[in-house]
Amino acid sequence: MRRLAWRPAELVHAAAETETARTLRLRVPDWPGHLAGQHVDVRLTAEDGYTAQRSYSVAGPADGDLIELTVETVQDGEVSPYLTEEMRVGDQVEIRGPVGGWFVWRPESRAPVLLVGGGSGIVPLMAMIRTRRQAGSRVPFRLLYSVRDPGRRYYAEELRRPEPGLDVSYLYTRSAPEGLSRPARRIMLDDLAEGGWPASFEPDCYVCGPTGFVEAAADLLLALGHAPERIRTERFGPTGG
Amino acid sequence: MSIISRGFRGRRRDDGGRVPPGQYLADDFPVLSAGPTPRVPLDRWEFAIDTEAEQTHRWSWEEFMALPAETPTVDIHCVTKWSKLDTTWEGVSLDVLFEDVETAAEYALVYSYGGYTTNLPLEDLLDGKAWIVHRFDGEELEPRHGGPARLIVPHLYFWKSAKWVRGIRLLNEDWPGFWETAGYHNYGDPWREQRYEGD
Numbered sequence: 001m002r003r004l005a006w007r008p009a010e011l012v013h014a015a016a017e018t019e020t021a022r023t024l025r026l027r028v029p030d031w032p033g034h035l036a037g038q039h040v041d042v043r044l045t046a047e048d049g050y051t052a053q054r055s056y057s058v059a060g061p062a063d064g065d066l067i068e069l070t071v072e073t074v075q076d077g078e079v080s081p082y083l084t085e086e087m088r089v090g091d092q093v094e095i096r097g098p099v100g101g102w103f104v105w106r107p108e109s110r111a112p113v114l115l116v117g118g119g120s121g122i123v124p125l126m127a128m129i130r131t132r133r134q135a136g137s138r139v140p141f142r143l144l145y146s147v148r149d150p151g152r153r154y155y156a157e158e159l160r161r162p163e164p165g166l167d168v169s170y171l172y173t174r175s176a177p178e179g180l181s182r183p184a185r186r187i188m189l190d191d192l193a194e195g196g197w198p199a200s201f202e203p204d205c206y207v208c209g210p211t212g213f214v215e216a217a218a219d220l221l222l223a224l225g226h227a228p229e230r231i232r233t234e235r236f237g238p239t240g241g
Numbered sequence: 242m243s244i245i246s247r248g249f250r251g252r253r254r255d256d257g258g259r260v261p262p263g264q265y266l267a268d269d270f271p272v273l274s275a276g277p278t279p280r281v282p283l284d285r286w287e288f289a290i291d292t293e294a295e296q297t298h299r300w301s302w303e304e305f306m307a308l309p310a311e312t313p314t315v316d317i318h319c320v321t322k323w324s325k326l327d328t329t330w331e332g333v334s335l336d337v338l339f340e341d342v343e344t345a346a347e348y349a350l351v352y353s354y355g356g357y358t359t360n361l362p363l364e365d366l367l368d369g370k371a372w373i374v375h376r377f378d379g380e381e382l383e384p385r386h387g388g389p390a391r392l393i394v395p396h397l398y399f400w401k402s403a404k405w406v407r408g409i410r411l412l413n414e415d416w417p418g419f420w421e422t423a424g425y426h427n428y429g430d431p432w433r434e435q436r437y438e439g440d
Binding site: 228 | 243245251253275276279355385423437
C-alpha cells in the first residue's frame with residue numbers, strides 16, 4: 001500500500017469570501033483529483049521545522065493541478081489565521097489527500113439531493129454544486145444554507161445566478177434582510193419540510209456544519225421520515241482551526 | 242526536504258510529550274460521526290460479545306450497570322488532529338466483560354447502534370486498555386458523544402472508540418470496519434501517525 005504523499009502546494013490566487021473567510025486557489029503538481037465532499041490535510045512548516053496540520057474540505061472539482069479551499073478564521077487558531085491573513089501568492093504549504101469516501105456526491109448518482117449547510121459547512125456542499133454543474137448533471141438539488149447574517153454568506157454572487165435544477169434558500173439565524181417572511185432563527189422542522197424534499201422521494205441528504213447545527217438538522221430530517229442511511233453528516237468542531 | 246511556509250511561526254505549547262505528532266490540544270469536545278445520532282432507550286439497550294464459536298454473552302443495561310466500574314483518566318486523540326488530555330470516564334473494563342468469554346480469536350469487530358463498525362486486534366481491548374463507558378466528566382454520556390454507552394480505546398485514534406456501542410464480534414480473520422474501508426488506517430496508532438491507508 002502506497003502512503004498518501006505530502007505534495008508541495010503553491011498559492012496562485014486568494015480572495016476574501018467574507019470578512020472572516022478567504023478562498024485560496026492552490027497549485028498542487030500531480031494532483032490525482034478528488035470527489036466532491038472530500039477533504040485534504042494541510043501542513044505548515046516553520047523555519048525551525050515546527051509543523052502544524054489541519055483538515056479542510058475542498059470547495060470545488062479539481063481543475064487540472066488546481067484545487068480550491070475556503071478557510072474560516074478561527075479566533076486564536078494556529079493554522080487558519082496563517083491561511084486567511086498571512087499567506088501570499090507564491091507562498092507554499094504541503095497538501096495530502098484527497099481523504100474521505102463517505103461524505104461525497106458522485107455525478108453518476110440519480111437520487112435528488114438535499115444539501116443542508118451551516119456556516120463554513122457550505123464548503124463541501126459547494127463542491128457538490130460545482131461538480132454537478134461541471135458534469136452537466138440534471139439531478140435536482142436543493143440547498144438550505146444557514147448563516148448568521150447576509151454578510152456571512154460564502155459564494156454569494158455565484159449562488160445568486162440562476163441555475164436550472166438548483167434551489168437555494170437561506171436560513172438566517174441572527175439578522176435577516178428586510179422583506180423576508182422567515183424571521184431570523186435557528187433551523188426548524190418547517191424549514192426542512194418546505195425547503196427540502198419529501199422523504200418519499202428518497203433524496204440523499206448531506207448535512208455539514210458546526211456540531212449543534214448538524215445534530216439539530218439531522219434529527220429534524222429523521223423526524224420528517226428520512227432514512228438514517230440517507231443522511232450523511234460532517235461535523236465541524238469550533239476548534240477545527 | 243520539507244517545504245517552509247514563509248511567515249508561519251505556529252503556537253507551541255509544552256505538553257510534556259503527551260501530544261502525538263500532528264495533533265493539537267482542544268479545549269472543547271468536538272464531535273465527529275458519519276450520520277444522525279442514534280437514540281437508544283435503556284430498556285432496549287444491550288451489549289453482546291459473540292465468539293467465533295457463535296457463543297453469545299449478553300448484558301442488559303441493568304446487568305451492565307451492576308458490573309464493577311472503573312473511572313479511568315486518559316488522553317484521547319482524534320484523527321482529525323485534536324487531542325484532549327486527562328479526560329475522565331466511568332464504565333466497565335473490557336477485562337471484566339471478557340472474564341467468562343472463551344475465545345482463541347485474534348480480531349474484534351466492534352458494532353454500534355446506527356450501523357457503525359470498527360475493527361481492532363482483540364489484544365488491544367484487553368489488559369486494562371479499553372472500557373465500555375457511560376459517563377464522561379461525572380455526567381451521563383450525551384447521545385452526541387455516544388451515549389448511553391461507548392467504547393474507549395485511548396491508545397488508538399478515537400474512531401476506534403465506537404460510539405453507541407452494541408457489541409463485539411470475535412473473528413479469526415481481520416474484517417475492516419466503516420472508516421477502515423473508507424481510506425483510513427487499519428490499526429490507527431496516533432504515535433505512529435497511522436491516519437490513512439498506507440501510513
